[in-house]
Amino acid sequence: MALVRNRKAIRHVDYWPGFVDALSTLLLSIMFLLSVFVLAQFLLSQEITGKDAVLNRLNSQINELTQLLSLEQGNKQDLEDTIANLQASLTSAQNEQSRLQSLLSQGAGAGAAAEGKISELSTGLENEKQISARALSQVEILNQQIMALRKQIGALEEALNASETRDKESNTKIADLGKRLNVALAQRVQELNRYRSDFFGRLREILSDRENIRIVGDRFVFQSEVLFPSGTAVLNEAGSEEMKKLAVALIDLQKEIPDEINWVLRVDGHTDNVALSGTGQFKDNWELSSARAISVVKFLIANGVPANRLVAAGFGEFQPLEPGDTPEVRARNRRIELKLTER
Template structure:
């Protein structure tokens, strides 16, 4: 009898270690996936805002570039007009010079030549005025082109600054994601360590009974240990076991750092036999929820903070054994305790 019990002890000691390692790995993967999704969400929001700024700056640069091209075209037209005016002015001056030379050689009495010179002088003055206006227009266009170039240069500088900030923001987001991954991994490791300590203490303080065992990352009480059939009132033997549990929780609370937001989740489960509906509870949902709530209230009465406890009822829909036998149904009637983060 002692040998059988010793073998059973060794089997229980190996199995929790394996299950703890597996649950740690699964929790770490889940946290890392959550962090990845969060980092991607933050990065997409940051990049979306930067893209809007860059698009707006690029649009402004395109508009100014088009204006610059238009002004350059106008400038070229004005310069062409100025060249034409200067050519006309040169021709008029040449004609005037030729007529003056004719007059100087003795043709001064020619009234027609003098009238021609007067007309040419008038044309020459008009051409000079037109040339002066064209030169003023060219100067104004050059000033406008210079101003546009300054605006384009300022926008290009702003675009470079925005791109640099975008790169810095992406670097900060990546660094934040790495640090968050490390922090979450540390939290998972710490909580798993305290969970292992907690289960170890429960194994020590609760007697080696077949109806109290560890399944995965949960501590399982068979319902018969705590409740009469169809009732949510904890019996005397169950109150003794739950008092041990409350004491263990109060000791563990002193050791867990305050930044770890832990809770003990109490899950109620029933078998698949439907209730008659004529009693206090209409179905297994209500019975499982009431039993979980009774355990939580008992722990609160014995000093466990209410904000560290969660009650949940699962009815018959999360069985440990899916067989339609009395043994399977007895195994499925249970209260599960799980130490986890809120």
């Protein structure tokens, strides 16, 4: 029974306190090791920091030595330049010394030459004095001539003033004559306009029954179909009859217009904008319009109108009465115009 109880007691032994002791010992060991590691790290960092400071000081000293070396090299170069300049100055001084010695040796010979030059200059001075005396006499003569010229200029100024006065009077007269001339010209224009009105009135009476004849501004306009066959410059029978009436009116008008009015009847030929083929009698509308105007003028001359009172001109298609390409517009642009005007 006692043995059984001992076995039970052995089975119930408590291991926990031993385990705790072992764990505590292990923790203390770890903490000790960590403390040693931290201390070692601290000491190592202190040593490294000290080495960095030493290294920085060394680098600073190296930089200072480098700067000192550069300064010394610069000073050396300056000294070398100074020495070179001094050597150049010395060489120049030696050359100048040689030149001065040469001049000094030449000075003895130059003295004699200078004396000769002085003598020559003295002779020249005497000559100049003589020339100056002659010049003074000429200046006196010139002064007298200037006085005479001043008197002449004064006389010319008086004459000029008198001429300006006469010019003013002449300008006044010219202005008055211009006004009179303008009035006379205006009267002539009025007279010519009156005769033009009479001429137009007579033509209206003579040609009032024709639809293809009309007045445009200060011109009588004949449609080309009234006077000419298409594409020709020969007056047809009806056109010849109309031009005979016109010739009679012009001859009667000539008797009434005074001879001092230099009037003319201008005959202008115009065509439409249809180009000619160029293979017929006329190459283009310029020739056709000019030929028709000349044909009318020659017919009037043949019927007693003085040639010096007639002018013929051709304008082709370049002075239309109306713009456009319709048959009606082209018919109105094909025309002969009569204008009584002054030459």
